[in-house]
Amino acid sequence: MQYDLKEKVAVVTGGARGIGLAIGEALAAAGAIVTLVDLRLEKTTLAIQPLQELGLPVMATAANVSHPDQVRAMIKAVLDRWERIDILVNNAGICPMTPVEEITPEEWDTVLGVNLKGAFLCSQAVIPAMRRQGSGKIINIASSAGQMGGLAVGLHYSASKAGMLGLTKGLARILAPHIQVNAVSPGTTESEMTSGWTQQAIDDIISKIPAGRLGRKTDVAAAVCFLVSDEANFITGQTLSVNGGLLMV
Ligand SMILES: NC(=O)c1ccc[n+]([C@@H]2O[C@H](COP(=O)([O-])OP(=O)(O)OC[C@H]3O[C@@H](n4cnc5c(N)ncnc54)[C@H](O)[C@@H]3O)[C@@H](O)[C@H]2O)c1
Numbered sequence: 001m002q003y004d005l006k007e008k009v010a011v012v013t014g015g016a017r018g019i020g021l022a023i024g025e026a027l028a029a030a031g032a033i034v035t036l037v038d039l040r041l042e043k044t045t046l047a048i049q050p051l052q053e054l055g056l057p058v059m060a061t062a063a064n065v066s067h068p069d070q071v072r073a074m075i076k077a078v079l080d081r082w083e084r085i086d087i088l089v090n091n092a093g094i095c096p097m098t099p100v101e102e103i104t105p106e107e108w109d110t111v112l113g114v115n116l117k118g119a120f121l122c123s124q125a126v127i128p129a130m131r132r133q134g135s136g137k138i139i140n141i142a143s144s145a146g147q148m149g150g151l152a153v154g155l156h157y158s159a160s161k162a163g164m165l166g167l168t169k170g171l172a173r174i175l176a177p178h179i180q181v182n183a184v185s186p187g188t189t190e191s192e193m194t195s196g197w198t199q200q201a202i203d204d205i206i207s208k209i210p211a212g213r214l215g216r217k218t219d220v221a222a223a224v225c226f227l228v229s230d231e232a233n234f235i236t237g238q239t240l241s242v243n244g245g246l247l248m249v
Pocket of ligand 1: 144190
């Protein structure tokens with residue numbers, strides 16, 4: 001089903017590649033005007049070229065989501081240009097595989113800073129505009145690691161993604177009834193993030209997935225498109241798992 005997101009203004013963080021880029025493409029294909037945010041402008045600009053050649057309204061901008069000033073400036077720039085933000089997708093994330101004994105306090109702070117604080121900062125920055133509009137959708141890209149403990153990832157990653165589920169529910173209550181906040185929780189998904197994993201690690205994970213394969217970026221993007229559509233207006237504070245049955249709750 002193609003959802004109608006015509007003229008909705010969307011911001012997707014971590015959009016230079018992987019799942020974020022796929023979400024940006026899917027939102028734009030459904031009619032949204034999409035700004036993809038990532039660390040390096042050149043990389044994001046290059047990544048969106050094929051989408052722009054297809055005529056999709058996709059723009060690139062740079063910000064580190066863990067830096068409050070950069071987040072505020074990025075959201076202000078989008079609002080200056082489009083005067084509204086209908087959709088925020090907090091997708092930017094990092095996933096070190098560091099064994100628990102070797103995680104330093106600094107690395108812990110970095111992972112929580114990008115994955116969890118970044119989602120908080122971006123959400124906080126869009127709230128005034130969404131409240132003014134009387135509508136808005138915030139999607140947090142969590143992870144099955146946050147629901148069940150990671151199979152191969154670092155403990156800080158699992159903790160940050162569990163935190164995103166609490167952030168989702170808290171924000172959903174605070175921002176009701178006009179703004180909906182939901183999480184999409186992928187299981188292991190084919191992307192640059194997982195492309196360096198050993199075949200043995202991948203095979204081990206696939207053996208635990210009833211669907212018998214890893215997730216695809218488009219699986220996650222489709223879930224996001226549903227949740228930001230008007231068809232999902234009665235859904236808030238929920239976690240939509242996109243994991244092939246790895247975890248059934
Ligand atoms: N790939 C998976 O198996 C999987 C599974 C579950 C959840 N996720 C989550 O999905 C999201 C996207 O994952 P992916 O596989 O596409 O990863 P990826 O590494 O391919 O892409 C992540 C993007 O986020 C950007 N980014 C990192 N730190 C940033 C920061 N501080 N500010 C702005 N941008 C930043 C990176 O530059 C990169 O372009 C992440 O939140 C990840 O935790 C991925």
